[in-house]
Amino acid sequence: MERLRGGFGFAFTLCLAWLLIAFLILPLLIVVPISFTPERYLSLPEGTYSLRHYETVFTDRGWRKGIFDSTVVALGAAALAIVMGTLCAIGLWKLSSRLGETIRILALTPMIVPPIVHALGMYRVWVDYGLIDTYSGLILAHAMKGIPFVVISVSAVLSNFDPRLEQAARSLGAGPLTAMRLTILPNIWPGVLAGGVFAFAISWDEIVVALFLTRRRVDTLPRQIWDGIQDNISPAVAAVGVLLILATILAVLGKMAWDRRMAARARGPA
Amino acid sequence: MSGAALPAAPALPRMDRTQLIVWAMALLPIVVLCVFYFYPLMRVLTISVTEPEFGLGNYRDIFTSSAVRRVVQTTLWICVVSSVVSLFFGYLLAYAIVHAAPSWQSWMLLAVLLSFWVSVLIRTFSWIALLQTRGLVNETLQVIGLIDEPIRFIRNPFGVILGMVHYMIPYAVLPLMANMRTIDTRYVPAARGLGASPFGAFWRVFLPLSLPGLISASILVFIFSIGFYITPALLGGGRSTMVAEYIALQVNETLAWGQGTALASSMLILVFAMLVVLGRIVKFRTMFGAA
Structure with missing residues (x-):
């Protein structure tokens, strides 16, 4: 290990790695100067800075509706995905049969199928169900995409859960549902929460399905951004970008701090 | 299901109920996924062989x-x-x-x-x-x-x-x-x-x-x-x-x-x-x- 880390070869690899990280992060930062431009078109500010594009984002009806609709849809989708994903993960954990593995693969499919494929199918079926351009329609669609992430994160927590705890509750006379509620739920909530955040983020960011299933009545933020890029590359998109990147930084930092706390809790006296 | 850890004989009927609940928990989300996810995927497959007419014509066209x-x-x-x-x-x-x-x-x-x-x-x-x-x-x-x-x-x-x-x-x-x-x-x-x-x-x-x-x-x-x-x-x-x-x-x-x-x-x-x-x-x- 020491030998490896000290070598010239590894120093070179490390340099390349930092270059790659620069490639991943630096291009995104272009949105910061653009968002402060005083002009109406995409440009870098020269001397004068302006907050007009931030003002647009918070006052313009379209952008406000986008933020509102995205929040409603993402909250709804996350809630539904949490319920479905958690039920499924607990069920699978207790089954651990061959059929259970098949069910697990089924529950993970929405994560892997190319979005355009399920967008097409959902469009046709949503027309039949009368769900096109409705909040419930988009919430349902996004919830399906969120379920796998909840299943994964809850399963991860369950794999460290001692099943004897629940058996003890059962042998002390608790019914099966009570035992689960009193022993499993209090112990898996970090996984449920993490899965919920994932599902929220997936929905908040989703564009392909939204393009197919909604028109005007439901108009999420990604749809607004999509229009903003396609029609007349507006600097307001840069302002939204800055806000979204800030939110992402906060979320990732929060997640890292959270993981550290959880790890410390797992190491400490139980 | 690890049967070994379950309570002894008198609890047998209750075990069946537990099994039932567990299966229901695992299957309910699958039913929801079937209605709102797999059925739409199936529709994609069926449309591909029925529109405009029944057959594999659309797939032939991919190659031609x-x-x-x-x-x-x-x-x-x-x-x-x-x-x-x-x-x-x-x-x-x-x-x-x-x-x-x-x-x-x-x-x-x-x-x-x-x-x-x-x-x-x-x-x-x-x-x-x-x-x-x-x-x-x-x-x-x-x-x-x-x-x-x-x-x-x-x-x-x-x-x-x-x-x-x-x-x-x-x-x-x-x-x-x-x-x-x-x-x-x-x-x-x-x-x-x-x-x-x-x-x-x-x-x-x-x-x-x-x-x-x-x-x-x-x-x-x-x-x-x-x-x-x-x-x-x-x-x-x-x-x-x-x-x-x-x-x-x-x-x-x-x-x-x-x-x-x-x-x-x-x-x-x-x-x-x-x-x-x-x-x-x-x-x-x-x-x-x-x-």
Whole structure:
């Protein structure tokens, strides 16, 4: 290990790695100067800075509706995905049969199928169900995409859960549902929460399905951004970008701090 | 269901009820998924063989239409190139992170996670702002006199590949890192101690051990790249249309649902075929952190 880390070869690899990280992060930062431009078109500010594009984002009806609709849809989708994903993960954990593995693969499919494929199918079926351009329609669609992430994160927590705890509750006379509620739920909530955040983020960011299933009545933020890029590359998109990147930084930092706390809790006296 | 740990005989009827509840818990979400997810997928498959008429005509057209063939060819070569590049850089980055000093590790990981989570629309917007003919890069190059005419970075295959690589590197890094962390850190020094060169130790010891991670990352990255829609649509500028964008065009503009769904079904079948291959190499449970 020491030998490896000290070598010239590894120093070179490390340099390349930092270059790659620069490639991943630096291009995104272009949105910061653009968002402060005083002009109406995409440009870098020269001397004068302006907050007009931030003002647009918070006052313009379209952008406000986008933020509102995205929040409603993402909250709804996350809630539904949490319920479905958690039920499924607990069920699978207790089954651990061959059929259970098949069910697990089924529950993970929405994560892997190319979005355009399920967008097409959902469009046709949503027309039949009368769900096109409705909040419930988009919430349902996004919830399906969120379920796998909840299943994964809850399963991860369950794999460290001692099943004897629940058996003890059962042998002390608790019914099966009570035992689960009193022993499993209090112990898996970090996984449920993490899965919920994932599902929220997936929905908040989703564009392909939204393009197919909604028109005007439901108009999420990604749809607004999509229009903003396609029609007349507006600097307001840069302002939204800055806000979204800030939110992402906060979320990732929060997640890292959270993981550290959880790890410390797992190491400490139980 | 581990029967061993259940309470003794008198509890038998209750055990059946428990079984029932557990099955209901596992199956309810599946029923919901069937109604709102798998049924729509089925519809895609059925439309592809029934519209405009019953039969495999739409699939035959995939092979005979020169427009479709061109789109499929473009998609395949762009996917192969961007997957290979993403995997190469992703491997390098994952290797560096896993072996870096712990104090650096968390910063590098933070950067990768940030990039992983930033909205695909915002990253595409950034590339457009940087690389369009009057973008930052072209203006700068012209001001310092390196070029006279702006270079066309985007609205061509290069732009699409750049955008896809930028998006997929984190997708390659994360599974690769998960795999590399399981490799015993004493093997490479042991190989060195036995006389292997630094590169020999990597090539003959570390690389083979990381192969399962590399294969699953390759398949994941390739699956994602096949379905790319946003990046090619915005950075390709209609010049290098890929399958997903072509499907959307077919359905929205020409209302050719049969053709669109046939392509979508082919994509679906290809993805599942690759997943089956993947399933033979790594256990899904371990891959998705449920082990």
